[in-house]
Amino acid sequence: MTTAQAGTGRTATITTSIPARLDRLPWSRWHWSIVIGLGTVWILDGLEVTLVGNIASRLAEPGSGLPITSGEVTGLAAALYVAGACLGALFWGRLTDIWGRKKLFMITLGVYLGATALTAVAFDTWWFFLFRFLTGFGIGGEYAAINSAIDELIPAQYRGRVDLAINGSYWLGAVGGALLSVVALNTSIFPANVGWRLTFALGAVLALVILLVRRHVPESPRWLLIHGRDEEAERLVSSIEERIAAERGEPLPRAEGEMTIRQRKRTTFTEIGRAVFARYRKRSTLGFALFIGQAFLYNAITFGFGAILTRFFDVPSGHTGYYFAVIALGNFLGPLLLGKLFDTVGRRVMISGTYLLSGLLLFGTAWLFDQGSLSATTLTACWCAVLFFASAGASSAYLTVSEIFPMETRAMSIAFFYAIGTAAGGISGPLLFAELTNTGVVGDTVLAFQIGAGLMCAAGIVAAFLAVNAERRSLEDIAAPLSVTDPEGKTAST
Template sequence: MSAHAADGTITTDIPARLDRLPWSRWHWTIVIGLGTVWILDGLEVTVVGNIAGRLSEPGSGLAITSGQITGIAAALYVAGACVGALFWGRLTDTFGRRKLFMITLAVYLGATALTSISWDAWWFFLFRFLTGFGIGGEYAAINSAIDELIPAEYRGRVDLMINGSFWLGAVGGSLLSIVALDTGLLPKDVGWRLTFALGAVLALVILLVRRHVPESPRWLLIHGRDREAEEIVAGIERRVEAEKGEPLPAPQGSLEIHQRGSVTFLEIARTVFGRYRRRAVLGFSLFIGQAFLYNAITFGFGAILTAFYDVPADRTGYYFAVIAVGNFCGPLLLGKLFDTAGRRVMISGTYLTSGLLLFATAWLFDRGALDAWTLTACWCAVLFFASAGASSAYLTVSEIFPMETRAMSIAFFYALGTAAGGISGPLLFADLTETGRVADTVLAFSIGAALMCAAGLTAAALAVRAERRSLEDIARPLNAVAARAKGRLPGATAGGV
């Protein structure tokens, strides 16, 4: 229940009521409606890489070169994602999670559909930018909504599973490309268009499911819409009680807040880089580490297999599918441990383990002890842990900053990691892995491994013990009134580290 005070504050137990809910079918609706967009992102990225050769062929219906697709189009997609994250992230904190996750998916849907009917290279480039623009906004809006709707006990594993589902899309994109680009089944100028059209159809299905996902009650509380928040939470409770056949346990704790509109950029900056500067260092470290490790492997894996092991270029997709499966299995199998063993142990452990395994891979590669499949197996082991670590980076920045800055914080660190991966990564690693010299590839592996280990050590020192804790406990809302003995969530703190 919520209660208004005469001075314009509100005392509410809504966060505690959301966190004490048992897992239910309603939560699966949230996961399906919001989380499946990562599959679309993986599908997009993989499809474009796999169709580059076909699009550049005469008769494809588009006058474009393979270099333009992997260079200009890829860079514009990354730029769109970075700009979109920052643009939509601010709007998500201002106008709400639900409104923005509907708009950003609609932008993605429209841009992908238009990509399928591109009639000139520059239109293709524009639509790739707009596709990234929509996807970037999705990361801020979706991670905010998921964390604010999923109970504290399950938040870690759910976040990791959803972020890791990117790799399901990557596997699907690899397999879809094999079928769609088979000229025995489809003409050259049709197959690649159908791959993008399918992405638009999947987005439309997700959009229809999202209609049933409510606005975040936590966001509504902050913005003076506590009656709507109460109605939403009461409705969820009725559904869960009907499903479980028993009354819900009583919520533990309440929160007192001032209600007002959105915060300014200056307040966001002071919060993230002033009050929570150690957490900002943690976010920087995690995103930079995972970005460079992934680029050390993925930007050159095809060239390495072709140059050193004579794997035909049209067969490297099968090796990539194996790597993608390993990437998805990491968050899926390790996710629960982030809620039980704890964030600090698991974040630092996954980062350090993946970094050390990549150092070992570099050593074996330098000695000539690997073939194409054993190298792929080593990559798979590295990325099994790295994927869980990378997913935990998104989880971390979405839960360690106050409610009013959540979407913008996610957007900022996402844009940072995406820019590092999409700009610095190719410039550094593509040249190293394509020279055909063993020493250069070993250096690429070692750089990625070193940065991942450095991020792991940073996490060991700075990671926040956020497991099974309310978001308001981890980072008290900026609008929260100073905690009183009987008017606070258990363990709530004012901020800092």
Template sequence: MSELDERETATVTTKVPARLDRLPWSRWHWMVVIGLGTVWILDGLEVTVVGSIAGRLSEEGSGLDITDAQVTGLAAALYVAGACSGALVFGRLTDLYGRKKLFLVTLGVYLAATALTAVSFSAWWFFLFRFLTGFGIGGEYAAINSAIDELIPGKYRGRVDLIINGSFWLGAVAGALLSVLALNENIFPPSVGWRLTFALGVVLGLVILLVRRHVPESPRWMFIHGRAEEAEQLVTEIERQVEAEKGEPLPEAGESITVTQRHSIGFGLIAKTVFRSYPRRAVLGLSLFIGQAFLYNAITFGFGSILIRFFDVSSTVTGYYFAVVAVGNFFGPLFLGRLFDTWGRRPMIAGTYVLSGLLLFGTAWLFGAGMLNAVTMTACWCVVLFFASAGASSAYLTVSEIFPMETRAMAIAFFYAIGTAAGGISGPLVFSGLTSSGVVSDTVLAFCIGAALMVAAGIVAVFFAVAAEGKPLEQIATPLSARDTGGGAA
């Protein structure tokens, strides 16, 4: 009996990967980007809204008996715990049943949980549905990153993946500005405004669902899972659309690949492949996720509290400050993304991680010395996160392209879950206490923890990052189902 799966179907030779990788950029690729990539806008909206409305939720008349620390600490940790759990559950299902089925299901979970959050009548209800909202978003990470990397040509993969992941911050801008409007008591009562911010997430999600219905299954997943004929037909249709748009025939596809089809891959083999065949890549993935999770939690979950406590900024206008920081975050992947495909993965990943960590150390020193005000503090955060956002986005790109295709969604889910659990569950609990204490040295410590882990991850990337720029996925990591493979690489 095969270690891969006892339900072997056939051995097929195909040029599907080469045919997809030689496609020029087209309207079809834009449809994929819009249909799949916009989920990060929803995630950005979710995280930012909660941070921006934390002060209002804890005020009398909000309709919830909840404290500021519970919103920025417990609720944030539950959201991340849900995301980690959802990534693992849906990541496994994505590898088993396909990308398309799961990216429709996960969006449905998000929509239902967000709608129920909007009608929260007690703290426990709010906590429960923050967890379930995260559960849906976590599943999105595994399903969406898998599909994007398998549908986007290799020469564009780095910049597209970074910009898509960076679009989280477009949602953050929307959430920040929306919170300013929703928290204006001259427009909405205190118990209504914050609910409308979650309701908007539902509306955006429904729009995305309409577009996403037209995004196809990954042909790469299909030909390995016994659906080679469908994969060939799908790629032929894509080629027809692209040729019609460009008005010229496509160049010849490159090399073919021969695989033994399987319906599924055992979980044990996935774990053995990731950690035994690719140990250096596993260390790299964990380092990148832990570093970025701690840095972002050091800043974002205490953002509003820092401005209010240390700079006397009103809770009704913190959204403006966060919107400025969010724009800086989006500009990072937007302007630096191309360099990950041209200069290369190793220098750009290592450089963005180390530089953002050093800049955060500098910000901590200036803050501790009392040399910053609300505006200059926000400016410092913008500079730090310009580089950190590109680095954090590259973490998702990295783990989605450096492991064999059969393990892709599960690898994304695992590294996201472990790295984010370390920084994203413990982070809010630790940092909310530090930043809400009102003691300057505590907030400085929070910044230094995030900065140190970011620098450490960058150093790991110097030695372990993979030169994946411009390469087909099958060259970066040979599929487990491919015939005549010689095993993995470190």
């Protein structure tokens, strides 16, 4: 029930049970439609990033159609993609909180689709660089719009496992990208100047399919409530309830709990900054630690992945895709199989546990590598074990920052911490780890592993003390909206 208590239009004060009604819903086909409509874009991201890394050698060859070097593909083009993702996250994240989740996750996917398609027809290096930047600009906005929408639409008891599985699906795309690159690099199948273009064109086609499916995903009722569209929110939630009740063939359980909010058009940067860095500064420390830790661990392993296999184990460059597919599969299975435990065992134990365990396993891998005890196969198996836990931890970083800050700051908070983590991992990380893994000295590669492992363990220790017990709790209980009022009608400030 939603009732106006005071005022009119967009500045009314209302009492509503809509968040409680959404959280008490049983799992249904409608929720699966949300997962498919919003979650599948990470598969595209994984496909895209993996393909670019694996086809770098083909792009650099004479006859590829582009006057570009392998270093420019993995260096400048990668940096531009990262810069675009960071800027896109901040730009679109702010608009997501102002304009709504649905409008932005349609726009950002459209930007991604267009930029990917135009990359496929690149005729010069500047064109390739420009549209790699714009592809990143679109995908960065996806992180803010998608994660905020998912958390606000999925019931509290399922939120952790769903969020982790969706973020982990990036690696399902990476598996496909690794295997597809093997085909794209085969000049007996495609000419050198065609295969790599078809891979980008395929990404654009898949994005178009997702865009058509996504049209049916609704706006977040929580966002509608705060922005003065409570009647629309009421109609939307009622229709969802009717659909799920009809599917189950029985009435839904009664929702428990109401809240009173003062509606607003937008939230200022001052309010956002006060919430994130003053009221919830310990939670911000947690967000920084989680994002930076996972960023450095992943760069310690994946940035020099192909070079390590070819330099130390004589694996042909055309075969590294098979090894990458194996560790990508381990990355996907981690969030998928461990996700339920984040909702049952709890956030604090699982976040700190996955970070610490992955860091310790990487320390062990570094020691075995230093002793010369590993082959290409056993090193890949070690990486697979490390990333099984690290992927669940990294996915929980996105879950954490999307649920521990107030509703009005959610998308911007996701964008901010994503940008910080991506910048650390995509700029300073490659600069550091490229220097270490490219020397061909075993000790330097061991040091790269140890740095990533150390930062991951440090983040795990921070999580052990600062992680929020958010499992099975409503978003409004974890962090009260800035618009919520106390019984006297004053906006809450604590």
